[in-house]
Amino acid sequence: MQRDEIPPGTLYLLILKTLARYGVLHGYEIANSIQQSSDEVLQVEEGSLYPALQRMLIKGWVTAEWGVTAGNRRARYYKLTAAGRKRLAVEVSQFERVMGAITRVIQTT
Amino acid sequence: MQRDEIPPGTLYLLILKTLARYGVLHGYEIANSIQQSSDEVLQVEEGSLYPALQRMLIKGWVTAEWGVTAGNRRARYYKLTAAGRKRLAVEVSQFERVMGAITRVIQTT
DNA sequence: TTATTGCCATAGGTAGACTATGTCAATTGT
DNA sequence: ACAATTGACATAGTCTACCTATGGCAATAA
Numbered sequence A, B: 001m002q003r004d005e006i007p008p009g010t011l012y013l014l015i016l017k018t019l020a021r022y023g024v025l026h027g028y029e030i031a032n033s034i035q036q037s038s039d040e041v042l043q044v045e046e047g048s049l050y051p052a053l054q055r056m057l058i059k060g061w062v063t064a065e066w067g068v069t070a071g072n073r074r075a076r077y078y079k080l081t082a083a084g085r086k087r088l089a090v091e092v093s094q095f096e097r098v099m100g101a102i103t104r105v106i107q108t109t
Numbered sequence C: 001t002t003a004t005t006g007c008c009a010t011a012g013g014t015a016g017a018c019t020a021t022g023t024c025a026a027t028t029g030t
Numbered sequence D: 001a002c003a004a005t006t007g008a009c010a011t012a013g014t015c016t017a018c019c020t021a022t023g024g025c026a027a028t029a030a
Helices: A011-022 A027-037 A046-059 A082-107 B011-022 B027-037 B046-059 B082-107
Strands: A024-026 A062-068 A074-080 B024-026 B062-068 B074-080
Touching: A011 A024, A011 A027, A011 A046, A011 A074, A011 A082, A011 B082, A024 A027, A027 A046, A027 A074, A027 B082, A046 A062, A046 A082, A074 A082, A082 B011, A082 B027, A082 B082, B011 B024, B011 B027, B011 B046, B011 B074, B011 B082, B024 B027, B027 B046, B027 B074, B046 B062, B046 B082, B074 B082
Parallel strands: none
Antiparallel strands: A024 A074, A062 A074, B024 B074, B062 B074
């Protein structure tokens, strides 16, 4: 099954939502989770994910802490901040608004 | 009512669909039509529209012809090619596939 | 006659996702 | 014991494509 690119602008939304759902995850888990919950359609490349997480740290949407995984490897664990939770709400409503609009355009006969 | 940016990658889809619907339009009409049929949510900036139309000409999705509007002004009229029609089908199915995937991710509790 | 609207166009900025590459440690395979 | 694989993070550089800002020019309106 072929996988698609993440539409620019939606990666924050996907990451924020995933963290809201699971609480605390490291980067690798975030990527896998998005891939799974999208039924393998969305593939988050590492070269997209880690820069995005850095930007989100700077924006104050998440905090990070180094830890150790179940498999005994070091990993950076991310958690939503209050600002991140707020941002998620904004991203969701924007997504719905815009996607609804596009759908209206392409569904009209 | 606030308007939103066009999500990168969807402008071609919107233009192609609009041309498929109305046949022959000039740029200004395309922009206005998208704005209207999206209930004023999507605003296509001229600085986005005309470069996009140029790219679509190069890709062979549309042809252009100079003419005169009802208001007696010169305008460039665009029409879909067969390749453009094919491309529209691709864009629509990609859009549905990816948007469905994102919706699955953000709707899961 | 000046302002506004219709219509096209381009230059330059910017965001953000991609590919390619690298590191380093733990596990698995031989 | 050593090699290969996997897990996990990171960055540099490229590219697409949308934006803002700007400009021109002709037709109509004030």
